[in-house]
Amino acid sequence: MTVSTINIGNIANDGTGDDLREAFIKVNNNFLELEARNPEQTTASNQFADTSATAGIFKEKDGFNLKFKNLTAGNNITLTTDDNQITIDTTGIVSIQYTADSGVINPLGATDLFKFAGTGGATATLGVQSNVKQLVIDSRLANESNPTLNGTLNANNNAITGVSTIQVNNIDSLIKGQDVTDLDSLIGFNFGTFNQGITNWIEYFESLNPVNLGSITAPGALNIDLGSIA
Numbered sequence: 001m002t003v004s005t006i007n008i009g010n011i012a013n014d015g016t017g018d019d020l021r022e023a024f025i026k027v028n029n030n031f032l033e034l035e036a037r038n039p040e041q042t043t044a045s046n047q048f049a050d051t052s053a054t055a056g057i058f059k060e061k062d063g064f065n066l067k068f069k070n071l072t073a074g075n076n077i078t079l080t081t082d083d084n085q086i087t088i089d090t091t092g093i094v095s096i097q098y099t100a101d102s103g104v105i106n107p108l109g110a111t112d113l114f115k116f117a118g119t120g121g122a123t124a125t126l127g128v129q130s131n132v133k134q135l136v137i138d139s140r141l142a143n144e145s146n147p148t149l150n151g152t153l154n155a156n157n158n159a160i161t162g163v164s165t166i167q168v169n170n171i172d173s174l175i176k177g178q179d180v181t182d183l184d185s186l187i188g189f190n191f192g193t194f195n196q197g198i199t200n201w202i203e204y205f206e207s208l209n210p211v212n213l214g215s216i217t218a219p220g221a222l223n224i225d226l227g228s229i230a
Contacts, residue, residue: 004029121145
């Protein structure tokens with residue numbers, strides 16, 4: 001219902017206006033209209049379907065006062081307002097650029113995905129450990145099917161165990177405390193193979209020319225002159 005206007009005519013008692021009964025009917029109707037417009041029956045509401053993705057700005061009604069929430073700018077976001085609109089500017093948000101030894105990835109778009117991937121036996125795993133989100137990269141040599149070195153391996157005075165076969169072109173080290181380069185001065189000597197068990201010079205000469213001196217109780221008749229001690 002709308003507010004009714006009482007016709008009062010052009011001049012007093014000219015007979016063109018509403019009579020008293022009609023005028024008071026309109027008065028009563030106008031009071032009913034005002035009663036229907038009681039401020040306590042007036043409210044406001046936020047109109048959205050998904051509360052997880054949309055935030056309402058209406059807060060509450062306090063008498064004749066409708067209260068709304070404030071819009072507050074966050075980090076690197078600015079708000080500007082005029083009589084008709086509020087503008088949210090996000091140009092202050094810094095774009096992230098991903099760089100690596102092999103290339104550069106420009107800032108990701110809203111639908112782009114960024115993937116961490118392992119290669120050459122290394123694995124990259126995303127997960128949660130003790131309520132902490134983390135990226136774990138496992139690059140152990142045990143994961144490599146054919147591991148190789150691109151530089152010198154420094155064992156840092158640690159032992160290398162569990163070796164089956166070692167194939168080398170050159171060994172630069174002490175063997176049993178002996179510098180193997182000292183053997184260069186022994187040119188012309190052939191000690192045979194290691195499985196002969198030669199441990200002294202007598203065994204060495206005997207291996208070159210086997211001589212049977214007999215036993216201690218029955219020495220042989222062969223005379224051998226090894227020269228004098230001095």
